[in-house]
Amino acid sequence: MRIRLIGEKGRQVFSQNLKITRLGKLGRIEEAIHVFSQLTLKNVVSYNSMISAYCKNGRISDARRLFDEMPQRNLVSWNSMIAGYLHNDKVLEASELFDKMPKRDLFSWALMITCYTRNGELEKARKLFDLLPDKRDTVCWNAMIAGYVKNMCFDDAKKLFGEMPVKNLVSWNSMLAGYTKNAEMHLGLQFFEEMEKRDVVSWNLMVDGFVEVGDLDSAWQFFKQIPNPNVFSWVTMLCGFARNGKIVEARRLFDQMPHRNAVSWNAMIAAYVQNHHYDEANRLFMDMPERDSVSWTTMISGYVRVGKIGEARGYLNRMPFKNIAAQTAMISGYVQNKRMDEASQLFSQIGIRDVVCWNTMIAGYAQCGRMDDALRLFRQMVYKDLVSWNTMIVGYAQVGQMDEALKIFEEMGERNIISWNSLITGFLQNGLYLDALKSFVLMQKEGKKPDQSTFACGLSACANLAALQVGKQFHHLIAKSGYVNDLFVSNALITMYAKSGRVFDAELLFKDINHADVVSWNSLIGGFALNGYGQEAVKLFEEMLINGVVPDLVTFVGVLSACCHAGLVDCGLELFKSMNEVYSVEPLVEHYACIVDLLCRAGRLEEAFNMVRGMKIRANAGIWGALLGASRVHQNLELGRHAAEKLLELEPHKTSNYVLLSHMHAEVGSWEEVESVRVSMKKSRAEKQPGCSWIELKNQIHVFLSDNQLQPRTTEVCNTLTALTAHMRNPGDLSEFKSLLKVFY
Known part of the structure; x- marks a missing residue:
């Protein structure tokens, strides 16, 4: 009876251990924790299963805590913990644990070698490989070869491959995968033809490699030659067709498949969704003999991608077993469409949320500028990853709260x-x-x-x-x-x-670029404009068109600004006209500002004013400021008064606008108007912003604020400026001037 009872308990523990492992793989970590905590009899397998579950879900610190609490550990426990560190890119921690291991097997060595190679530390990996106590087993050899090829060290990989005492199919395929996954298909093909052993994996690697580089003809030729293609072979070729928009060929291949599993059906549905054939995707979805969570999530994600939120929600509502991936996809859809209340409602209905779900919701609040809500969720998160922290930094930066962004940054552990x-x-x-x-x-x-x-x-x-x-x-x-x-x-x-x-x-750098894009051209055109080289900017614009680069909004801001500064009135007006008529670029307020400024500088104030009145969009402060400045120069008081009124509506607290208008009245002797403007300035509580300037000296940038009396060496600066002003009025003797400047060197 006692033996039977122990056997029954053993079966229960075994069943619960399997359940923990399965829940961990599915990402249902909270359920796994609950099962583990309810176990009255925990064995070493229970602990190992829970450690693996933690590691696979990014909770590496919890995994290590549990590892340290284990009453006894076996080799699997140590390997599981190292594998967890490997999975979470914690190389230093893995190395420290590896050094403490009381006993190692070949899997331990292979794990550590893989850990180093994945982090790009090939020298450390090779040193470890050279210390191997047993060089006969292929596992560590394969790990080292895979590390070399992943880091594109093909010569080292091939040399090690040649030194292998015994090669198996994994060895050959590891070398081949290095070529195919790094788009080295010429070398991959050469190696494939030299292979002493091949299996379906070898053929699939070649098909996948050609698909990745966009060579569908070669991929198809290889696919047809596979002796016994498996489901992965068919799906790889199907996805290749779908990715290149050949949806008919993809469907033909799907119909020819001798055996279809859920992966095959999901691949074909995903192909339809990627190519926006939603009716066909829906029909295939309805024909599926058995749908899994991927099937439902694919449909929901597809509709979300094209903004069909209602259809996506309909699928989620009909989904018999809601999973976190589908719910997160739906939240993402709401977020993309700024429907944060609905996103929040769905988020609150999810019982167990993973880190991706939390991050999606936080990112949504951040994108909408609702940083208080984003922070509330962020603080509620028990386990944050780097994405969580980075999202908060970006969110605060977008709303201009750099103090808060810096605070979050400084709180980060990693x-x-x-x-x-x-x-x-x-x-x-x-x-x-x-x-x-x-x-x-x-x-x-x-x-x-x-x-x-x-x-x-x-x-x-x-x-x-x-x-x-x-x-x-x-x-x-x-x-x-x-x-x-x-x-x-x-x-x-x-x-x-x-x-x-x-x-x-800048122009020399531009000429060294092999394939300049529109940003490259814009940068140099803007540079010429900024430095007063109007003719050169226009010439560069013409070269841009000859080279087949299509101008955009930024291009026209640059070239119109160049025309403005160089006084190229006719050229500027012609370019402005061509924006919409020739290039289908709708002018923005910045383009109108350039033309208004251009006309004002040429003294064509009435023409500039008529353009402003005929604008489809509201004039900004820059436009009215240009008109006000030109009105003063050309003593057009009536236009100046109108421009000033508009400008003061837009910038009521900017002192310079009142000052400019006051000067205009003073120049024509309208002293009552001058006094009226001064009274208006006081009523509006216009405040003069402190002047700011900076200078680069000995590779350091020194900043000066006009109202900052705490600035270092303020007295010396003021004395120097006073002396310089005096010498500007009487430039006869420069000796004192030179000695004053030496103070700052």
Whole structure:
């Protein structure tokens, strides 16, 4: 009786352990925790199952806590924990645990080798491989080869492959996968023909490789030669057709399949959805003998993608077993359409939410500027990943709350390149260029390598500060980092040099670009315009058209601005006319502002005013400001008064508008009007903004605010400025002037 009871308990524990493993794989981690906590009799397998469940769901700290609490551990426990670290890219932790292992098997060594190679640390992986106590087993050899090919070290991989004492099919396929998954199909084909052993995996790798590089003809030829294609073979070829819009060929292949499983049906439904054939997708969905969660989620996601929220919700409502992926897809649809109340309602109905679900909801609030709601959810999250933290940084940056963004950033336990880029971009978007550059320096001190986005942001900060020397240092660093040929970075370099007054250096960079895009052309056109080279800007615009690059809104802002500064009235008017008539580009207020300014500079005030009155869109402060300034120059008091009224409606607290209008009245002797303007200025409580300037000196940027009495060396600066002013009036003796300047060097 006792033996039977123990056997019954054993079966129950075994059943519960399997349940924990299954729930972990399905992402239902809270249910797995509940099952584990209810176990009265836990064995080592129970602990190992729960550790794996934690690791697969990103809760690595909980997995380690449980590992440390285990009353006894076996080799599987150690391997499970290392595998968890590998799954969550925790190389250092995996290495430390590997060193502590009382006993290792070949799987332990293979795990650690894979951990290093996945992180790009090939030298450490090779050192570990060379320390192997048993070199006869193929598992570690295959892991090392796979690491080499994944990092595109094909020569090292082939050399090691040649040294293998015994090769199995995994060895051959590992080498082949390295070529095919890295788009090296010429080398892949050559290796495939040399293979001593092949199986269906080998053939599938070749088909998949050709599909990935867009060579459907070769993929199809290989598919037809597969001796015994499996479901994966058929699905790979089907997806290849679908990805290239060949939906008829995909359906023909689907109909020819000898055996179809849920994966096959889902692949064909996904093919219809990707190509926006929703009626066909729905018909196939209804014909399915058995639908799984992927089938329902595919339909919901497809309708969400094209904004058919009602249809997507209809599928979710009919879904017999709601899963988190489908519900998250529906929340994403609501978020994309700014329907946050409905998203919130659905979110609240989900019992067990995964991190993706939380992040989708937080991102929705952030995109809508509802940062209080985003923060509330963020604080409720028990387990946050890097996406959660980065989303909050981006959200606060978008609403201009950089103090809050920085606070979140500093709270982070771990940061990746996206975290740093989000912070730097936030500073940049909010005009805090010095903070952006300081963050770049701190990022490097932390050991994070900048990418193309980081460099582009840093260059943009330099451009806005006209910090040429710092920008040049960025240029040298970019060359060393290998991003000098990146188009995104090249465009940022062009803008930096152009805005720093080195437009011809920008032009040299432009000429070195192999495939310039519209942003490249816009950057240089804008640079010429900014530096007063109007003719060159127009000429470059014409070259752009000859090269077949279609101008956009930014292009026309640049070239019209160039015409304005160079006084090219007829050219500017012709270009403005061509925007809509030739290029189907609807002018924005910025384009009208350029033309109004162009006409005003030429003294054609009436024509400019008529254009403003005929605008389809509301004139902004820039347009009325141009009219007001021109009215003063040409002493058109009536137009000036009208422009001033419009301008004061838009910018009632800006002092300069009142001052300009007051000067106009004073110049014609209307002193009563002058007094009236001054009274109006006081009533509006217009405040003069403190002046701000900066200078780059010895690779440092010094900022000066006119109302900041705490600025270091303020007295010296003021004394120097007073002396300089005196010498400007009496420039006879420059000796004192030179000695004063030495104070700052």
